Amino acid sequence: STTQSPELLLSEYLRYGRQMILPQIGLPGQQRLKAASVLLVGAGGLGCPAAMYLAAAGIGTLGIADADEVDMSNLHRQVLHTEAGVGMNKAESIARAVARLNSNVRCVVFPERVDKDNALRILSQFDIVVDCTDNVPTRYLLNDAAVMTGRPLVSGSALRYEGQITTYHLGDDGPCYRCLFPQPPPAHTVTNCSDGGVLGVIPGLIGCMQALEVIKLVTGAGASLARRLMLLDGTDWTFRAVRLRARRPDCAVCGDLPTVTELPDYQQFCGARASDVATSLSVL
Amino acid sequence: STTQSPELLLSEYLRYGRQMILPQIGLPGQQRLKAASVLLVGAGGLGCPAAMYLAAAGIGTLGIADADEVDMSNLHRQVLHTEAGVGMNKAESIARAVARLNSNVRCVVFPERVDKDNALRILSQFDIVVDCTDNVPTRYLLNDAAVMTGRPLVSGSALRYEGQITTYHLGDDGPCYRCLFPQPPPAHTVTNCSDGGVLGVIPGLIGCMQALEVIKLVTGAGASLARRLMLLDGTDWTFRAVRLRARRPDCAVCGDLPTVTELPDYQQFCGARASDVATSLSVL
Amino acid sequence: TMDVTVEFSGGAELLAGNVKKHALTLPASDETWTMKRLLRHVCDNIIQERPELFLQGDTVRPGILVLVNDTDWELLDELAYEIQPRDNIVFISTLHGG
Amino acid sequence: TMDVTVEFSGGAELLAGNVKKHALTLPASDETWTMKRLLRHVCDNIIQERPELFLQGDTVRPGILVLVNDTDWELLDELAYEIQPRDNIVFISTLHGG
Ligand SMILES: [Zn+2]
Ligand SMILES: [Zn+2]
Numbered sequence: 001s002t003t004q005s006p007e008l009l010l011s012e013y014l015r016y017g018r019q020m021i022l023p024q025i026g027l028p029g030q031q032r033l034k035a036a037s038v039l040l041v042g043a044g045g046l047g048c049p050a051a052m053y054l055a056a057a058g059i060g061t062l063g064i065a066d067a068d069e070v071d072m073s074n075l076h077r078q079v080l081h082t083e084a085g086v087g088m089n090k091a092e093s094i095a096r097a098v099a100r101l102n103s104n105v106r107c108v109v110f111p112e113r114v115d116k117d118n119a120l121r122i123l124s125q126f127d128i129v130v131d132c133t134d135n136v137p138t139r140y141l142l143n144d145a146a147v148m149t150g151r152p153l154v155s156g157s158a159l160r161y162e163g164q165i166t167t168y169h170l171g172d173d174g175p176c177y178r179c180l181f182p183q184p185p186p187a188h189t190v191t192n193c194s195d196g197g198v199l200g201v202i203p204g205l206i207g208c209m210q211a212l213e214v215i216k217l218v219t220g221a222g223a224s225l226a227r228r229l230m231l232l233d234g235t236d237w238t239f240r241a242v243r244l245r246a247r248r249p250d251c252a253v254c255g256d257l258p259t260v261t262e263l264p265d266y267q268q269f270c271g272a273r274a275s276d277v278a279t280s281l282s283v284l
Numbered sequence: 285s286t287t288q289s290p291e292l293l294l295s296e297y298l299r300y301g302r303q304m305i306l307p308q309i310g311l312p313g314q315q316r317l318k319a320a321s322v323l324l325v326g327a328g329g330l331g332c333p334a335a336m337y338l339a340a341a342g343i344g345t346l347g348i349a350d351a352d353e354v355d356m357s358n359l360h361r362q363v364l365h366t367e368a369g370v371g372m373n374k375a376e377s378i379a380r381a382v383a384r385l386n387s388n389v390r391c392v393v394f395p396e397r398v399d400k401d402n403a404l405r406i407l408s409q410f411d412i413v414v415d416c417t418d419n420v421p422t423r424y425l426l427n428d429a430a431v432m433t434g435r436p437l438v439s440g441s442a443l444r445y446e447g448q449i450t451t452y453h454l455g456d457d458g459p460c461y462r463c464l465f466p467q468p469p470p471a472h473t474v475t476n477c478s479d480g481g482v483l484g485v486i487p488g489l490i491g492c493m494q495a496l497e498v499i500k501l502v503t504g505a506g507a508s509l510a511r512r513l514m515l516l517d518g519t520d521w522t523f524r525a526v527r528l529r530a531r532r533p534d535c536a537v538c539g540d541l542p543t544v545t546e547l548p549d550y551q552q553f554c555g556a557r558a559s560d561v562a563t564s565l566s567v568l
Numbered sequence: 569t570m571d572v573t574v575e576f577s578g579g580a581e582l583l584a585g586n587v588k589k590h591a592l593t594l595p596a597s598d599e600t601w602t603m604k605r606l607l608r609h610v611c612d613n614i615i616q617e618r619p620e621l622f623l624q625g626d627t628v629r630p631g632i633l634v635l636v637n638d639t640d641w642e643l644l645d646e647l648a649y650e651i652q653p654r655d656n657i658v659f660i661s662t663l664h665g666g
Numbered sequence: 667t668m669d670v671t672v673e674f675s676g677g678a679e680l681l682a683g684n685v686k687k688h689a690l691t692l693p694a695s696d697e698t699w700t701m702k703r704l705l706r707h708v709c710d711n712i713i714q715e716r717p718e719l720f721l722q723g724d725t726v727r728p729g730i731l732v733l734v735n736d737t738d739w740e741l742l743d744e745l746a747y748e749i750q751p752r753d754n755i756v757f758i759s760t761l762h763g764g
Contacts, residue, residue, distance in 0.1 A: 011356070015356050015357060015359055015360060016360050017357055018360055018477055018481050018482055018484075019360050019481060019482065019484060020374075020481075021481075022444060022445070022481040022483060023478075024445075024519070042666050044666050045665075045666050046666040048664070049492075052363045052612050053363065053484060055363075056360050056361060056363050056484050057483070057484055057485065064574065072299050073299060073302060074296070074378040075299055075303055075340060075386060075550070076300050076302055076303050076340050076341060076342070077302070077340060079337065079339075079340050079385060082384040082385055083384065083385070083386070090313060100368065101359060101363060101367070102359060102367070103367060132666050133666055134350075134570060134664065134665055134666040136664050136666055139664060156666065157662070157663035157664055157666055158663060158665050159663045159664070160579070161308075161506070162577060162578055162579075164540060164662065174550075179635075180633065180640075183628060183631075184630060185630050185632075185661075185662070186621075186629065186630070186631075187627070189317070189621055189629070189631060190664055192664065193577060193666070194302065196579070197303060197629065198303065198306075199303055199309075199341070199426065199496070199577065200303060200304055200337060200340045201340075201341070201492050201495045201499065202496075203665075203666060204495070205489060205493065206334065207490045208485050208488045209368075209489065209491060210332075210487070210490045212483070212485045212486075212489070212518055220522055221519075222445070223447070223519070223520050223521060225521065227365040228521065228524075228639075229633075230521060231578075232579060234496055234505070234506070235505060236506055236507050237507060237509065237514060237525060239514075239525075242635055242638050242639065243638065243639045243640060244640040244642045245515055245643055247287035252369070255301060262475065264496065272604065290750060323718060326764055329763075329764050330764040331764070401751045406761055416764050417761055417764055418762065418764040419762055420762050421761060429678075440764065441760070441762055441763055441764055442761060442763050442764060443761045443762035443763040444679065446675060446676055446677075446761060448676070448761050466726060466728075466732065466740075467729075467759070468729070469727070469728050469729025469759075470727065470728070473719055473727070473759075474729075474762055475677060475762075476762065477764070479714060480763065487763075502689065513674065513731075517675060524736060525735055526736050526737065527736065527737065527738060528738045529740040529741055
């Protein structure tokens with residue numbers, strides 16, 4: 001549905017010149033960025049930097065989905081939102097920041113929770129899905145929906161001083177989230193940022209890495225994060241690259257004989273609510 | 285000159301709660317952040333993310349120095365500036381973005397080039413200096429001024445798909461820039477972002493890492509980048525941590541018998557102009 | 569004896585006295601040190617509380633990934649893997665925050 | 667013979683045919699393979715253009731940092747360092763952009 005070589009305006013040559021002189025980008029790469037459509041699910045600590053650097057790089061269409069409203073307690077890490085925007089929908093808040101930076105980008109705002117009833121319809125409108133969410137049920141939901149719609153899923157997460165990023169369901173042998181984690185963790189072992197805390201610049205780094213991965217996927221510049229998990233620990237400046245398993249032929253969703261063929265009830269599957277709001281004592 | 289334990293307002297407890305529950309931060313760490321003053325030299329690709337995440341974390345006083353004006357060709361990587369702000373001073377443009385995000389932060393704007401005549405006066409007003417500049421002469425200038433004023437220097441750089449970050453002149457045996465590079469590189473081997481190009485999210489990552497390092501220095505959370513150089517290559521997702529030499533007793537500026545005791549003419553020293561504007565054919 | 573390093577991250581270190589890196593000397597024995605045996609040894613010697621949040625039955629609980637020398641243990645026979653001298657074994661709890 | 671890896675980054679790879687990673691087999695000889703000798707060998711066998719942008723006299727030109735197994739060569743005797751089998755030697759051009 002996307003044009004692969006849209007024309008660039010003169011103003012776009014001027015704006016993107018410093019990245020178009022990179023040999024792996026050039027005019028074809030910039031045209032691919034303009035033709036690309038990317039969906040960010042989650043407009044928080046990961047979504048803010050990811051949106052900003054994707055918009056700056058010239059991604060043509062940026063979908064942003066989030067049902068939450070900006071709260072004062074978000075502003076230590078969700079740096080696109082503003083004090084004046086407290087109470088505004090977060091996806092809308094990001095779209096306004098993107099419009100200030102780069103009016104060439106078409107923002108599609110979904111001020112709603114992505115759930116099993118709308119996920120396939122929303123995801124199928126975009127080339128690449130970026131998981132910037134904050135809870136286990138939505139991570140399984142996005143994984144299954146990405147597999148079912150054939151989209152790669154650039155998945156980031158952050159907590160305390162640590163972050164993780166990988167790309168699921170990419171290429172012939174890239175695993176999906178369920179290939180790694182067929183069973184969800186016990187709900188009482190899951191900590192979110194509200195309970196465990198997070199240093200804001202950690203999702204900042206992971207969100208930037210998500211933007212970098214998307215740009216690499218779109219332009220074809222260098223190796224992707226398929227079958228590779230990057231781990232970041234800010235306390236001791238550790239960056240670790242881990243080699244991951246291949247796609248599992250017996251995976252329930254991306255395997256050869258999938259048993260999950262329509263999106264199930266993820267709250268029930270995970271025993272947890274799809275929300276940032278803390279509901280239980282957390283241990284890990 | 286800074287109060288070490290300023291009171292926090294109720295609104296600040298609310299705003300910073302998610303990072304104050306981190307054991308290495310807590311109330312004392314948040315108070316140290318509020319008491320801290322940090323100077324960013326350069327309001328471009330590195331300065332934008334560094335400023336945003338430092339402001340979000342609650343650094344009390346943020347100095348921002350840059351003589352340049354926002355240009356359309358900056359917006360692919362300098363994500364705090366806006367289309368409407370083209371032509372505005374870059375330091376002022378960042379200060380406006382910071383004010384939208386966190387009005388608790390006191391911004392001190394220096395809409396001027398930091399040079400040998402004003403460097404000591406400007407640097408001595410802040411606890412920590414962050415080098416977000418784009419040229420060799422200014423990097424030597426900031427190094428020498430940081431040594432002379434006894435400030436640690438968090439130094440980042442980016443080009444094409446690569447970035448580098450370390451902290452100079454920290455602790456008993458931390459080297460300075462001149463300990464590593466007593467002689468400047470031949471001017472014709474130096475490439476800036478205008479000539480060599482840069483993917484915007486690379487300075488985004490390095491600027492975030494600079495903010496992380498500053499927060500770690502201020503709060504004392506974990507190991508610093510003194511005697512450690514981090515190298516990032518976005519083409520193949522390489523993060524490398526390099527162990528650096530100690531301070532050299534024979535260093536011209538931080539050594540036991542320094543020969544550089546006042547700031548010299550850096551254009552002459554480096555044979556290059558202190559400006560982003562390309563003036564020569566670049567090879568490296 | 570055999571020296572290995574055992575690390576915890578992503579929050580799993582909270583089960584191990586909040587220490588991320590542990591140097592471990594595995595006693596010499598006739599029996600092979602498989603990963604299965606190591607898990608039990610780690611549970612008995614390093615895990616300080618709530619062992620049920622580390623092990624479920626013979627294996628790690630859902631949500632913990634096991635790495636041997638920066639490689640997913642699924643590529644290395646998982647529980648049957650034979651520990652080698654100086655192996656670096658990481659138990660990483662997956663993060664979900666954003 | 668002795669196998670080592672030689673890497674270029676930060677732009678220095680542009681002198682080496684724009685290839686960042688080079689596997690190098692050093693010929694056996696009575697003479698020790700010091701870093702000084704390696705620099706000359708790299709200059710003759712890998713550097714494809716403008717060798718004066720790599721070497722100045724006996725050593726690397728200002729602005730290039732030399733790393734041996736992720737350690738600054740200044741901690742390892744610099745030019746006098748004796749190359750070991752499987753050493754990873756990196757020539758990194760410092761970046762100045764922002
Ligand atoms: Zn799967
Ligand atoms: Zn020095």
